[in-house]
Amino acid sequence: MKRPIWIGLALLGVCAAVGVFALGTGDYPISPANVLRTLVGQGNPATEYIVIDLRLPRVLTALAVGAAFGASGAIFQSLTRNPLGSPDVIGFTAGASVGALIMIIVIGGGLASIASGAVLGGAAAAAAVYLLAYKRGSQGYRLVIIGVAVQAMLTAVTTYLLVQANLFDAQRATLWIMGSLNARSWAHAAVAGVALVVLLPIVLVLHRRTLVLEMGDETARSLGVSVERVRLALIATAVGLAAVGTACAGPIAFVALAAPQLARRLTRATGPNALPSAAMGAALLITSDLLAQRALAGIQLPVGVVTAALGGVYLIWLLGWRRSAA
Secondary structure: OHHHHHHHHHHHHHHHHHHHHHHHOOOOOOOHHHHHHHHOOOOOHHHHHHHHHHHHHHHHHHHHHHHHHHHHHHHHHHHHOOOOOOOOOOOHHHHHHHHHHHHHHHHOOOHHHHHHHHHHHHHHHHHHHHHHHOOOOOOHHHHHHHHHHHHHHHHHHHHHHHHHOOHHHHHHHHHHHHOOOOOOOHHHHHHHHHHHHHHHHHHHHOHHHHHHHOOOHHHHHHOOOOHHHHHHHHHHHHHHHHHHHHHHHOOOOOHHHHHHHHHHHHHOOOOOOHHHHHHHHHHHHHHHHHHHHHOEOOEOOOHHHHHHHHHHHHHHHHHHHHHHHO
């Protein structure tokens, strides 16, 4: 039990260190010492405006969204007992994207309407996958297969919405689909943070039952676990985390897929590892966002481009490592 705790604390330390460095880099560089002084209220007006008003909302949004995606991926991979069972593979993030795009392109709403559209779209996709996969219970492999099919159909809907939109809305939606943390405000950070505060405790409460579910449905029933009720509660929680993350930063790829796997390798613990996965997701996203801003001089990439590139490298390494091990 000590190793997951120490790994989680180490990942939180990485998040803090990268966050301080990100707050100090930019067109107006600020030393880490001055960043820390500013955060505790001892900075001058110029550094307070740059650090607190301009840069801190983006950093906090990155940390909260990364944690939401990491925890969501851990829950889905535990439920499906499949390393590919993440929300951006089995259709739930795509559903949230379609809901948000309808708000952006058709209705033209702001953050509140985009967030509500993403949550409703993710919930609708989750309900469709669950009902289509249900056959005397919802086995993990059926969730993955049906989810991939739903993902393909929702991608087609996304493409149709972009084609039908006017040029301005299409450009805005395309940038959002790529996943970006540009121009994030305190409202984005607050929405993502509240989602974590509300939903992560549910994951902790259901942790023991989730461990039993990983043994198989029959074993879980024999031990007195209400399998479908617990599974529905976990799916609803994970969809909520993924949908809010998608609403605040777009459908950022591979964080929900890679973070739980990396956390599991570091902790060597059984179970969903939701909290270490959340910390790993936060570390991955804040680091990727820093690379997106500073890797190429004079060019700011959408963070989704960086996470997709890193995720592709990770999958190639994982497949090569498993082939060598075999």
